[in-house]
Amino acid sequence: MNNEAALVVFSGGQDSTTCLFWAKKHFKKVYALTFLYGQKHEIEIEAARSIAEKAEVDFHVMDVSFIGRLGKNSLTDPSVCMDEEKPSGTFPNTFVPGRNLFFLSIAAVYARERGINHLVTGVSQTDFSGYPDCRDAFIKSLNVTLNLAMEEQFVIHTPLMWIDKAQTWALADELGVLDLVRYETVTCYNGVKGDGCGHCPACKLRREGLEKYLSRKYAPQNK
Numbered sequence: 001m002n003n004e005a006a007l008v009v010f011s012g013g014q015d016s017t018t019c020l021f022w023a024k025k026h027f028k029k030v031y032a033l034t035f036l037y038g039q040k041h042e043i044e045i046e047a048a049r050s051i052a053e054k055a056e057v058d059f060h061v062m063d064v065s066f067i068g069r070l071g072k073n074s075l076t077d078p079s080v081c082m083d084e085e086k087p088s089g090t091f092p093n094t095f096v097p098g099r100n101l102f103f104l105s106i107a108a109v110y111a112r113e114r115g116i117n118h119l120v121t122g123v124s125q126t127d128f129s130g131y132p133d134c135r136d137a138f139i140k141s142l143n144v145t146l147n148l149a150m151e152e153q154f155v156i157h158t159p160l161m162w163i164d165k166a167q168t169w170a171l172a173d174e175l176g177v178l179d180l181v182r183y184e185t186v187t188c189y190n191g192v193k194g195d196g197c198g199h200c201p202a203c204k205l206r207r208e209g210l211e212k213y214l215s216r217k218y219a220p221q222n223k
Contacts, residue, residue, distance in 0.1 A: 005029040006118035006157070007111040008057075009103050012048030013187040014206055015122030015160055018168055020055055021175040022159045023120045030057040031116065033107050037099060038068020041191025051184060062110070064102060071097045092130055092201065100133035101142065108146045108154055117154050124160040124168070136161055165209020166216070173217070182210070 006023045010016045010032035023030045032055075034048040045061060052059035100123060107119055123134040132138060136158070143156045160168055172181040187206050188196030196203035 003117070005031065005114075005116045006120050007031045007033055007107055007114075007116050008120040009107050009122075010034050010048055010052065010059075011122075012044050012046075012051055012185060013122075013202075014172075014181055014185050015124065015168060015187075016048075017051055017177070017181050017185045018172045018175070019120050019122040019157075019159055020051070020057065021177045022171070023157075024055060024057070025175060027118065030055075031111075031114070032057050032059045033110055034059070034061045035067075035103055035106075036061060036063045036065055037096070037102075038065040041186070043191050043193060044186045047184060047186040047193060051180070054180070060110075062106065064106060067096065067099060067102050095131050098133070100131075100138070104139075104142055104156065105146065108150065108152075111154070112150055112152055117152060118157060119154055120157045120159070122160050123158055124163065126160075126162055126164045165205055166212035169210050169213035170217075173213075 004027060006027040006029075008016065008020045008023050008030060010020055011034065020030065020032060032048070032052045034045060034052075036042075036045065049059060049061070100121070104119060104121060111117065111119060121139070123139065125135050139156055139158055139161070143154060146152070146154050146156075159171070163171070169178065169181075172178045183194045186193050186196075187202045189200040189202050190197040192203075196206065198204075198207065
């Protein structure tokens with residue numbers, strides 16, 4: 001397996017784009033794998049392709065649209081009205097069951113065929129929106145399972161796991177891609193590029209983090 005190459009699970013959103021450039025800093029060769037999972041907005045794929053080209057990384061799109069047909073959620077089913085706030089006692093309906101399980105499992109097979117053992121994903125337990133497949137315990141468990149299933153030594157990297165959105169913006173700035181992440185990624189659940197629609201859960205989290213980071217960055221220094 002190649003310790004100098006990494007495969008990034010890449011959506012073209014804020015988190016995975018930050019992770020893409022994090023991977024470029026830490027590995028000599030980076031691959032980006034994007035999934036068509038039945039999401040309503042193909043602008044995500046267009047954004048991912050454009051960013052991967054600017055980052056000069058190998059880019060591939062894989063059709064796994066069966067994932068979107070397995071259950072009802074507002075990201076893949078136009079008939080479901082999106083939860084704008086997290087409902088009490090259950091997951092928000094923006095949760096796509098099994099998405100990260102499938103993505104990382106397929107990514108591991110894709111990586112294995114190319115001799116890659118480092119996988120990178122932008123999940124975060126700090127800002128995980130109630131999604132169980134963004135938790136550290138899940139990632140660690142899946143890492144063990146993938147290694148047992150394929151008799152390999154995969155390492156799943158989660159650079160954002162323990163940082164919040166403000167810190168994620170700080171990392172993008174440190175990597176020199178804050179403007180690219182702000183204006184060229186698609187995080188919005190309504191498929192609006194850049195700062196997004198402003199009112200879906202993803203946009204609210206993203207904006208609050210940006211405002212928090214910028215207020216810190218430009219705060220007058222105490223003398």
